[in-house]
Amino acid sequence: MHPHLHTKDxxxxxxxxxxxxxxxxxxxxxxxxxxxxxxxxxxxxxxxAERLARTAENRERAKEKKAKIQAVWAEIDANS
Incomplete structure (x- = not known):
């Protein structure tokens, strides 16, 4: 087994x-x-199973980040 597979991941x-x-x-x-x-x-x-769980978590974080960016751009557009 690869050593990195036994780590925190x-x-x-x-x-x-x-x-x-x-x-x-x-x-x-x-x-x-x-x-x-x-x-x-x-x-x-x-x-x-663990990879799918990480993928789902990453997807959710990406959605949150995208929503924040869109909110910032919407605010910039509204103030311009």
């Missing part, structure tokens, strides 16, 4: 990622025959 997925790392540590054959596939899918689902 994905705290909810740390347990699943650790389980996947433990599975991978069992050796190449364990991975090759698909014994870690379900854990990998769980990690992907968790990371996707």
């Amino acid at each position: 994905n705290p909810g997925c740390e347990e699943i990622m650790t389980a996947l790392e433990d599975c991978h540590a069992r050796g190449f054959m364990w991975k090759a025959i698909g014994m870690c596939s379900s854990l990998k899918e769980d990690v992907n689902k968790c990371l996707r």
Whole structure:
């Protein structure tokens, strides 16, 4: 697993990622025959859910910022 995935960006997925790392540590054959596939899918689902949550939050902040900018421009237009 990439070290940055265990940081503040994905705290909810740390347990699943650790389980996947433990599975991978069992050796190449364990991975090759698909014994870690379900854990990998769980990690992907968790990371996707967290990414979607961040995207929604960023979208809301962008809407708020846009509304503030439009209000400032409306005030400038009204005073001109």
